[in-house]
Amino acid sequence: MLTKRIIPCLDVKEGRVVKGVSFVSLRDAGDPMELARFYDKQGADELVFLDISASHEGKETMVEVVKTVASELSIPFTVGGGIRTLDDMKRMLRAGADKVSLNTAALDRPELIKEGADFFGSQCIVVAIDAKRNGASWDVYTHGGRNKTEWDAIEWAKKSVELGAGELLVTSMDKDGAKNGFDLELTKAIRDAVEVPVIASGGAGAREHFEDVFKQVDVDAALAASIFHYKETSIAEVKEYLRKEGVNVR
């Protein structure tokens, strides 16, 4: 039986992990490789690296980070952030990333999803959807949640899959940072609308929240950042809890 995946997300800027990671056990908590290894040992099923570098140099550094991680890590990882062209995808995937995640660039030009899927196969293409509630539905935002688009989240999810997305990473802007649980309604609406795996993101504040999203929505994976970085709980603890509660995890 396929297990539910727990995916920590690391924000990387100019080659360094940012957003206050507080592990005393690490020699260098800003080193992407060291954190990747740490999470791997803890039982992470995959990793996501989000490149938030603004500079050209920072993006070049990210390629080097990807190469290092790919040489040492033996679990899959996704790279997102600033991937705007087929060439950007090629560089990351050839450097050893298993998947790339598209967000703003795909909304600017949806054909990018198809180009990536045709070239590398759908399994490499993740579409990240940042959604915010608006009445009875959800709007899609770009640029890290700054700009509202004309897209309805469910329609965009369907369109992304039609164009070749192999997986959707759904972040609830309403829940993100609130630590009171994943957005069950949003993830369920998207899960029910598409055939591909769905990763829930935004709102994880306790191990019970993972249980809720897996049991009530049956998403394939759950992504979290600060809850693991700040050591509020560990991946090992979350998995042990899930196992006890009857959720199938590795």
Add this chain to the structure above:
Amino acid sequence: MIIGIIDYGMGNLFSVEQALKKLECTVIVSDDPKILGEAEAILLPGVGAFPDAMALLNQKGLSSFMQSLPEKNIPLLGICLGMQLLYEDSSEGKMTEGLGLLKGRIRRFEKGTDRIPHMGWNRLHFARMPYWLDDTQSDTHVYFVHSFLAMETASEQVWATAEYSGVEVPGVVGDGLITGMQFHPEKSGDFGHYLLEQWIANVRRNQDEQVSDISRN
């Protein structure tokens, strides 16, 4: 061991190359059958679509090269799409003939309650042990990502399966010196690493002992 990785222009060879180097293999990456002929074993990786892959393999003379490996007693390992290519044909995109080294066909998962692709960690159940594998481990989870699977296989060619969508998905398959893995051993943590290590260490141990003089060291 010298391992030739077939580079036919499809996908990411970096991770598998690094994994083999970590296991102290000398790696040759090439699309030239002459150069690959120097290797003691061949690895066929692959992501992307079956018809594109077969077209490239045929065009570069790599199909006949691989089909000639069994008679030369050279082991072959296909990973993910590389494993699917070992079969007779695939319905991915358009019906395409494969290498025909294993019995069976590649077909899409049927639409049902489960997600397609089959993506994530699933447990392998060994129906029988591959001759190159001394023992399994307690945790046999490996990382799968695929939308097509091998069907109408010969049971003696299927060593391990994973259960998904109500189907026993062939995970480790093979015949003679040919091995296929539907999952990504290079992305499958400790157990994946162990499978690769065992394959490298023992694959030249012939199961019929016809070439028992070949070093097992």
